Amino acid sequence: MSAPVLPPRGVSVRVPAKVNLELRVGPRRSDGFHGLSTVYHAVDLFDVVTVEPAQEWGLTCLGPYADRVPTDETNLALRAARAVAQLAEVDEAVHITIDKTIPVAGGMAGGSADAAGALVACDALWQSELSRAELDEAAAELGSDVPFLLTGGTAIGSGRGEQVVPVLTQGTFHWVFALHHGGLSTADVYAEIDRLRDGEDLPEPQPSEELMAALRAGDVDRLSLALMNDLEPAACSLDPQLQQTMAAGLSHGALATTVSGSGPTVAFLARDRAGALDLMVALSADGIADDLVHARGPVAGAQLLSDVTVR
Ligand SMILES: C[C@@](CO)(OP(=O)(O)O)[C@H](O)COP(=O)(O)OP(=O)(O)OC[C@H]1O[C@@H](n2ccc(N)nc2=O)[C@H](O)[C@@H]1O
Numbered sequence: 001m002s003a004p005v006l007p008p009r010g011v012s013v014r015v016p017a018k019v020n021l022e023l024r025v026g027p028r029r030s031d032g033f034h035g036l037s038t039v040y041h042a043v044d045l046f047d048v049v050t051v052e053p054a055q056e057w058g059l060t061c062l063g064p065y066a067d068r069v070p071t072d073e074t075n076l077a078l079r080a081a082r083a084v085a086q087l088a089e090v091d092e093a094v095h096i097t098i099d100k101t102i103p104v105a106g107g108m109a110g111g112s113a114d115a116a117g118a119l120v121a122c123d124a125l126w127q128s129e130l131s132r133a134e135l136d137e138a139a140a141e142l143g144s145d146v147p148f149l150l151t152g153g154t155a156i157g158s159g160r161g162e163q164v165v166p167v168l169t170q171g172t173f174h175w176v177f178a179l180h181h182g183g184l185s186t187a188d189v190y191a192e193i194d195r196l197r198d199g200e201d202l203p204e205p206q207p208s209e210e211l212m213a214a215l216r217a218g219d220v221d222r223l224s225l226a227l228m229n230d231l232e233p234a235a236c237s238l239d240p241q242l243q244q245t246m247a248a249g250l251s252h253g254a255l256a257t258t259v260s261g262s263g264p265t266v267a268f269l270a271r272d273r274a275g276a277l278d279l280m281v282a283l284s285a286d287g288i289a290d291d292l293v294h295a296r297g298p299v300a301g302a303q304l305l306s307d308v309t310v311r
Pocket residue numbers: 020023032033034035036038106107108109110112142143144145146159160161186187190260261262263
């Protein structure tokens with residue numbers, strides 16, 4: 001007699017961090033968001049989100065940044081899980097465990113990654129088979145960056161960042177991320193760009209042809225010339241130390257640098273793996289950042305790791 005097929009007990013999903021290769025910010029819209037043209041790029045720095053059936057809704061965060069992550073109902077992963085329960089009409093609770101490696105409030109979309117991970121994990125746990133359109137819509141409601149973390153790779157983001165279209169790329173790029181544990185609030189950085197650009201006539205943001213060509217060719221030198229982030233002056237205005245970090249990386253041979261999203265993480269593009277490791281050693285000797293991480297991109301978005309853990 002064959003064994004009965006039991007529903008899965010727990011599901012784990014691995015989700016990457018992102019850096020914006022380009023971030024062009026238009027004027028503030030009437031809903032308070034800014035129209036964007038951005039190019040997201042997922043890198044191999046991962047959180048793992050595990051959901052397990054439980055008597056009550058709950059969340060545990062593990063890892064070095066755990067004390068900076070809310071475990072109440074404001075946690076984006078918990079909100080994502082509840083959104084799937086509602087869409088799938090499931091009346092069951094889960095306990096979520098986030099094994100956190102992505103810096104918190106670092107401009108690398110860690111909370112958004114956890115939300116994307118929880119959407120995919122709960123959909124698998126409850127076998128709800130939500131359509132991609134339903135998942136994308138739920139993701140966009142949770143945050144502007146969340147749909148990209150479902151897709152991963154390299155992609156253009158438009159609207160407020162939630163409309164995502166994949167971009168053709170070749171090869172792997174090597175990055176060094178200089179982390180600053182202070183954190184910057186995304187809303188504060190957008191408010192600061194408004195203050196700095198007050199009265200300016202702003203063009204409709206568009207992706208640059210040069211960046212698309214560099215990515216299509218997998219050409220790291222061309223990519224180094226195409227990185228840009230409109231939020232950089234605003235992040236540097238709120239945290240002037242970032243300018244020193246950027247200058248230090250360039251003096252040690254980084255091909256280019258940009259603030260990651262709304263910061264305060266600073267991204268350096270290296271020629272290759274050896275270049276990235278040399279840069280880490282030099283920056284570490286300077287003691288300029290709280291931590292340094294080597295990561296590669298592009299990598300896939302939220303990926304199911306297993307659908308059966310301990311029974
Ligand atoms: C700056 C970016 C670049 O990818 O990422 P992070 O640096 O936060 O990772 C994103 O635009 C952040 O997206 P996300 O972190 O999902 O932001 P949301 O939760 O949607 O919005 C948080 C707040 O940021 C501001 N906001 C966000 C997106 C946008 N297009 N315009 C905005 O003005 C609004 O003040 C909003 O209330």
